[in-house]
Amino acid sequence: MNEKESLILQLIKTNPFISQIELAEKTGLSRSAVAGYISSLTKDGKLLGRAYILPNKKDIVAIGGSNVDRKIQSLKTLQYGTSNPAESSQSCGGVARNIAENLGRLGCDVSLMTVVGEDPEGEWLLDYTKSFVDIRPSQKLSDQPTGTYTAILDNEGEMAVALADMSIYDSIDQEFIEKRWGYIAAASMVVMDTNFSDDVLKQVITRCEIENIPLCITPVSSPKVKKLPQNLQGVTWLIANKDEAEALSEIEIKEEGDYFKAAERIHKKGVEKVVITRGDKGLIYYTKEGEAGAILPPKVEVEDVTGAGDSLVSGIMYAYLKGLDTENACKIGIACSILTLRSHETVNPALNDLHLQETFKKYF
Numbered sequence: 001m002n003e004k005e006s007l008i009l010q011l012i013k014t015n016p017f018i019s020q021i022e023l024a025e026k027t028g029l030s031r032s033a034v035a036g037y038i039s040s041l042t043k044d045g046k047l048l049g050r051a052y053i054l055p056n057k058k059d060i061v062a063i064g065g066s067n068v069d070r071k072i073q074s075l076k077t078l079q080y081g082t083s084n085p086a087e088s089s090q091s092c093g094g095v096a097r098n099i100a101e102n103l104g105r106l107g108c109d110v111s112l113m114t115v116v117g118e119d120p121e122g123e124w125l126l127d128y129t130k131s132f133v134d135i136r137p138s139q140k141l142s143d144q145p146t147g148t149y150t151a152i153l154d155n156e157g158e159m160a161v162a163l164a165d166m167s168i169y170d171s172i173d174q175e176f177i178e179k180r181w182g183y184i185a186a187a188s189m190v191v192m193d194t195n196f197s198d199d200v201l202k203q204v205i206t207r208c209e210i211e212n213i214p215l216c217i218t219p220v221s222s223p224k225v226k227k228l229p230q231n232l233q234g235v236t237w238l239i240a241n242k243d244e245a246e247a248l249s250e251i252e253i254k255e256e257g258d259y260f261k262a263a264e265r266i267h268k269k270g271v272e273k274v275v276i277t278r279g280d281k282g283l284i285y286y287t288k289e290g291e292a293g294a295i296l297p298p299k300v301e302v303e304d305v306t307g308a309g310d311s312l313v314s315g316i317m318y319a320y321l322k323g324l325d326t327e328n329a330c331k332i333g334i335a336c337s338i339l340t341l342r343s344h345e346t347v348n349p350a351l352n353d354l355h356l357q358e359t360f361k362k363y364f
C-alpha cells in the first residue's frame with residue numbers, strides 16, 4: 001500500500017462518513033484520483049464497501065445538562081449580608097452528565113446527549129466525560145457558553161443557594177433530538193433531566209411512550225420541574241426531591257403522609273414508579289404495582305451534598321437494569337448516594353460496582 005492509500009484509509013477509519021471531496025481536500029489529490037485509490041483499495045479487500053452505520057446497542061442514554069460546577073463552601077456558620085471566609089472548588093457537573101458518568105463508572109454502556117459551548121470549559125467537560133461515556137450524541141455550539149452551576153455551601157456541606165447560568169439549553173430544539181433518535185431507539189433505558197425546553201421534554205416523553213422505551217425523568221430544580229407536561233403517560237420512573245415533588249404535585253409536604261399523597265398525584269399523571277427523596281431521611285417510593293414504602297439511609301459524615309440526588313438516580317437505574325425490584329433498587333440508590341456524600345466531587349471518582357456492592361451490603 002502506498003503513502004496516499006494509507007492516508008486515505010486512516011481518514012476513512014476516523015470518519016467513515018467522509019466524502020470523496022473532503023478526502024481530496026485533506027490529501028491534496030483531485031476527486032477523481034481519490035475515486036481511483038478507493039476503487040483499488042476496494043479491489044484489494046482493504047475497504048469492504050460503503051454502508052449505513054447503526055448506533056451500538058446501549059444500556060442507557062442520558063439526555064440533558066453538562067455544566068461546570070463551582071462550589072464555594074463557608075468555613076464557619078454562614079452569615080448573610082457579609083463576607084464569609086470560604087474554600088472553592090470546581091468539578092464536572094450537569095445532572096444528565098453526572099448520571100452518565102456514575103453509570104459509566106459502574107460498568108454500564110452509556111451515552112450522553114448534551115450540549116456545551118465551543119470554549120475551554122466545554123472542551124474540558126467532554127474530554128473528561130468521554131473516558132466513561134460515549135459522547136457521540138453530544139454537540140459543541142459555537143454561539144453559546146457552556147452552562148455553569150455555582151453553589152454556596154454551608155460549613156456542613158449543605159447547599160444554601162445555587163445559581164444556574166444555562167441559557168445554552170434553550171437553543172436545543174426538537175430537530176436536535178430527532179436527528180439523534182437512533183441513539184435513543186437503540187437504548188434499553190433513557191434518563192432525562194429537565195434542563196432542555198418544555199417542547200423537547202414533551203417530545204421525548206411522547207415518543208418513548210409510543211416506541212415503548214423505558215424512561216426515567218429526574219428534575220433538576222423546582223423552577224425547572226414546571227417545564228414537564230401535565231400528561232406524564234410513558235414515564236417509567238420519576239425521581240424528585242421534596243421541593244420538586246411539591247412543585248409537580250401541587251401538594252405542600254408537611255408530614256410523612258403528604259409524601260405519599262404527592263407521589264400518588266404524580267402517579268396519576270401517568271408515572272409508573274415515583275420516588276421522592278428527602279435528604280438525611282432517605283426516600284419514599286410508590287408504584288403502579290401497589291408497592292409503597294420509606295427507606296432510611298444510615299448516618300454518614302457529609303463532605304458535600306452536591307450530586308447526591310444524581311448518584312441516587314444512577315444507583316436505582318443500575319439496579320433496575322439488573323432486574324432488582326423497586327425496594328432493592330432504591331436501597332442500591334441510597335448506597336450510591338452515600339458514596340457521593342463522602343466525596344467533594346459531584347461524582348465520586350472512587351465509584352465502581354464492587355465499591356457500590358460493598359456499601360450496599362454494609363448498610364442494608
Ligand SMILES: Nc1ncnc2c1ncn2[C@@H]1O[C@H](COP(=O)(O)OP(=O)(O)OP(=O)(O)O)[C@@H](O)[C@H]1O
Binds near residue numbers: 297
Ligand atoms: N445528610 C444525608 N445523610 C444521608 N443521606 C443523605 C443525606 N443527604 C442526602 N442523602 C441521600 O441522598 C439522596 C438525595 O438527597 P436529596 O433528597 O437532598 O436530593 P437532591 O436535593 O436531589 O440532592 P442534590 O441536589 O444535593 O444532588 C437521599 O435520598 C439520601 O439517600
Ligand SMILES: O=c1[nH]cc([C@@H]2O[C@H](CO)[C@@H](O)[C@H]2O)c(=O)[nH]1
Binds near residue numbers: 164
Ligand atoms: O438547573 C440546573 N441546576 C443544577 C444542575 C446540576 O445539578 C447537579 C447537582 O445535582 C450539579 O452538577 C449541577 O450542575 C443542572 O443540571 N441544572
